[in-house]
Amino acid sequence: MSARIEALLKRMTLAEKLGQLSMSAAHDAITGPTEAHDLAQAVRQGTVGSLLNLTGRERTRALQRLAVEESRLRIPLLIGLDVLHGYRTLFPIPLAEAGAFDEALWERTAREAAIEAAADGIALTFAPMLDVARDPRWGRIAESPGEDPWLAARYARAKVRGFQGAELAAADAIAACAKHFCAYGAVCAGRDYAPVDVSERTLHEVHLPAFAAAVEAGVASIMPAFVDVAGVPMTAHRRLLRGWLRDEQGFDGVLISDYHAIAELLRHGVAADLAAAATLALKAGVDIDMMSPAYREGLPVALERGHVTMDEIDAAVRRVLTLKERLGLFDDPYRRGAAPEDAGAIARRRRLAREIATRSVVLLKNARAALPLGAAVRRLCVLGPLADAAAEMGGCWAAAGRREASVSLLEGLRAALPQAELRHAAGVAIDGDDRRGIAAAVALCAGADAILLCLGEAAEMSGEAASRACPELPGEQRALAEAVLEQARANDTPVIAILFSGRPLIVPWLAERADALLAAWFPGTEAGHALADLLTGRVSPSGRTPVTWPRAVGQIPIFFGQRPSGRPADANDRYTSRYLDVPNEPLFPFGHGLGYGRFEYSNLRVTPAIVGARDTIRVCVDLANTGAHAAEETVFLFVRHEVARVARPLLELKGYARIALEPGARGTAQLSLPAAELRYPGPDLVPVFEPGAVEILVGPCADRARLLVGGVRLRA
Numbered sequence: 001m002s003a004r005i006e007a008l009l010k011r012m013t014l015a016e017k018l019g020q021l022s023m024s025a026a027h028d029a030i031t032g033p034t035e036a037h038d039l040a041q042a043v044r045q046g047t048v049g050s051l052l053n054l055t056g057r058e059r060t061r062a063l064q065r066l067a068v069e070e071s072r073l074r075i076p077l078l079i080g081l082d083v084l085h086g087y088r089t090l091f092p093i094p095l096a097e098a099g100a101f102d103e104a105l106w107e108r109t110a111r112e113a114a115i116e117a118a119a120d121g122i123a124l125t126f127a128p129m130l131d132v133a134r135d136p137r138w139g140r141i142a143e144s145p146g147e148d149p150w151l152a153a154r155y156a157r158a159k160v161r162g163f164q165g166a167e168l169a170a171a172d173a174i175a176a177c178a179k180h181f182c183a184y185g186a187v188c189a190g191r192d193y194a195p196v197d198v199s200e201r202t203l204h205e206v207h208l209p210a211f212a213a214a215v216e217a218g219v220a221s222i223m224p225a226f227v228d229v230a231g232v233p234m235t236a237h238r239r240l241l242r243g244w245l246r247d248e249q250g251f252d253g254v255l256i257s258d259y260h261a262i263a264e265l266l267r268h269g270v271a272a273d274l275a276a277a278a279t280l281a282l283k284a285g286v287d288i289d290m291m292s293p294a295y296r297e298g299l300p301v302a303l304e305r306g307h308v309t310m311d312e313i314d315a316a317v318r319r320v321l322t323l324k325e326r327l328g329l330f331d332d333p334y335r336r337g338a339a340p341e342d343a344g345a346i347a348r349r350r351r352l353a354r355e356i357a358t359r360s361v362v363l364l365k366n367a368r369a370a371l372p373l374g375a376a377v378r379r380l381c382v383l384g385p386l387a388d389a390a391a392e393m394g395g396c397w398a399a400a401g402r403r404e405a406s407v408s409l410l411e412g413l414r415a416a417l418p419q420a421e422l423r424h425a426a427g428v429a430i431d432g433d434d435r436r437g438i439a440a441a442v443a444l445c446a447g448a449d450a451i452l453l454c455l456g457e458a459a460e461m462s463g464e465a466a467s468r469a470c471p472e473l474p475g476e477q478r479a480l481a482e483a484v485l486e487q488a489r490a491n492d493t494p495v496i497a498i499l500f501s502g503r504p505l506i507v508p509w510l511a512e513r514a515d516a517l518l519a520a521w522f523p524g525t526e527a528g529h530a531l532a533d534l535l536t537g538r539v540s541p542s543g544r545t546p547v548t549w550p551r552a553v554g555q556i557p558i559f560f561g562q563r564p565s566g567r568p569a570d571a572n573d574r575y576t577s578r579y580l581d582v583p584n585e586p587l588f589p590f591g592h593g594l595g596y597g598r599f600e601y602s603n604l605r606v607t608p609a610i611v612g613a614r615d616t617i618r619v620c621v622d623l624a625n626t627g628a629h630a631a632e633e634t635v636f637l638f639v640r641h642e643v644a645r646v647a648r649p650l651l652e653l654k655g656y657a658r659i660a661l662e663p664g665a666r667g668t669a670q671l672s673l674p675a676a677e678l679r680y681p682g683p684d685l686v687p688v689f690e691p692g693a694v695e696i697l698v699g700p701c702a703d704r705a706r707l708l709v710g711g712v713r714l715r716a
């Protein structure tokens with residue numbers, strides 16, 4: 001209890017209290033209904049206590065000044081923004097960054113994003129986004145750490161540490177907001193904002209662990225998802241918000257609604273008017289109403305009706321003021337944004353952006369040693385609508401990043417290969433039906449040493465409100481690719497296809513016909529330099545896909561953590577779990593990603609053979625780099641309970657290690673797995689450590705055929 005906050009509470013009018021519970025948007029980004037009021041006036045009157053979508057040091061400072069110098073109680077504003085993968089300097093989109101499988105790096109990029117945003121007066125980011133996403137139709141898969149709950153939990157911890165730093169009050173720390181609580185990734189048919197209906201078990205095994213991890217890491221705030229889960233909108237989900245989050249996990253931070261979500265309870269059909277909507281949200285534990293009039297206008301009515309109490313309102317206000325206090329805003333509201341950053345900080349951040357971008361790109365295929373481009377490469381054909389598309393490189397949540405400030409692939413190649421002749425044509429636009437540029441693009445291919453075919457989506461085709469029923473190459477890009485592939489085959493020129501996208505794209509034909517295929521995702525500000533580093537072989541690719549790539553839309557959702565079937569697929573038996581028209585196997589499994597080395601695994605050791613819940617399992621495997629280049633391998637550790645009271649997934653990720661080896665070198669990857677992590681939610685969802693045999697599977701990706709198998713026995 002803070003004396004300052006209690007004293008303030010005593011002096012506050014109802015309107016001022018509700019102001020602290022209301023967040024308004026300045027108009028830098030509009031993603032929903034807008035408000036009619038004069039923002040500056042509302043800040044002066046104390047009827048708005050926090051803001052979003054405001055950028056720039058002068059502007060944040062000017063509004064903060066109104067709050068602390070011209071409002072009656074001088075309560076500082078909480079200024080938030082979606083700083084998901086960078087503020088001005090853009091790192092790769094989260095889905096890409098997840099593929100680096102590097103917690104230290106995830107933390108460093110969040111730290112740098114926080115420093116940069118804080119230098120502009122931002123004190124809160126609506127990140128990390130922790131929705132486990134298994135449906136590439138859903139555009140928001142781009143913002144997520146991918147399909148795996150264990151990975152999402154590791155990512156959650158790293159990001160919270162990075163954004164919040166060691167001390168939330170520090171001038172370069174910002175509050176994190178874990179979102180979207182929960183199960184938003186499971187929207188029906190991948191359509192954004194659609195209903196979610198998942199089992200209680202799936203909630204506990206898949207969607208809740210990342211939030212538990214965020215709470216454990218001390219996350220300052222959490223955002224309930226827009227959607228309903230089995231009929232109960234998350235904004236009003238008392239059992240999950242108050243029950244699970246606050247009571248069970250001990251979360252005592254601030255719950256911030258999503259944009260206009262409290263008012264949207266009317267459209268969900270669970271509230272008849274704003275007062276009822278506000279009552280549901282407040283009772284569920286939501287403290288801040290983002291961009292809806294529900295708290296401001298509805299709570300006074302709810303009070304009058306006796307549906308909420310002043311104590312309930314005070315409790316929410318207390319949590320909001322406590323966050324402002326923890327952020328140090330009462331002591332010095334201008335500590336963030338006090339001085340512009342120096343050039344050294346900006347240069348350091350760009351170096352990091354280049355490093356993480358090189359670590360995020362996934363080399364999906366590399367036949368005929370098409371990559372790296374040899375030192376002798378003289379004539380390169382750089383084709384496709386994403387080849388020189390700086391404005392797209394930032395991806396879907398570009399915060400305050402200046403889109404055109406990113407480096408396109410063409411620019412990166414020019415810098416890396418000043419002697420080479422680079423021939424460029426877009427051929428077609430990203431979308432649309434104009435094929436007239438194809439012939440000229442194909443004509444450029446004659447005499448080229450290699451063709452780089454840069455294809456994919458526009459940045460705005462993923463992210464919020466960007467679901468795609470057919471997540472394939474849009475527009476006429478396939479026509480361009482087919483024409484180029486045809487020509488290249490005739491001339492025996494290698495084709496390296498580079499995909500820019502916010503999701504895995506369904507491109508089995510391209511994966512088959514291109515010599516090399518890279519998933520660049522959206523690599524951020526340093527896109528072109530990072531890709532040039534990889535293509536030229538200055539750096540060996542090491543990114544791994546954190547999400548399974550389907551070969552057909554009908555396979556979705558497809559993920560490695562599926563449970564077994566009583567009738568597992570058998571090509572010789574019709575009555576088994578399979579499709580008549582496509583294989584069950586994905587185009588690329590989770591974890592897949594090549595480098596310029598070639599790793600061979602041998603000699604898996606798992607000790608001890610029998611473990612209790614307090615023991616640690618040690619897993620070692622030998623690796624040899626039999627390729628011609630130095631490279632880094634990510635070694636995955638999966639487990640499988642052979643027999644349990646509840647059928648367990650065919651593979652569960654429980655660890656990874658990275659090992660770098662020179663060509664011809666050998667090494668050992670060592671992983672340790674606390675046996676307690678083999679607990680799972682038992683038949684009644686209470687975690688159990690069930691005696692029995694557990695397979696330990698180690699290898700390069702979630703393809704059982706490529707894993708070495710050992711095992712342990714769990715004892716009671």
Ligand code: NOJ
Binds near residue numbers: 258
């Ligand atoms: C809506 C999105 O769902 C959420 O992720 C974001 O933080 C808010 N808008 C604010 O921009």
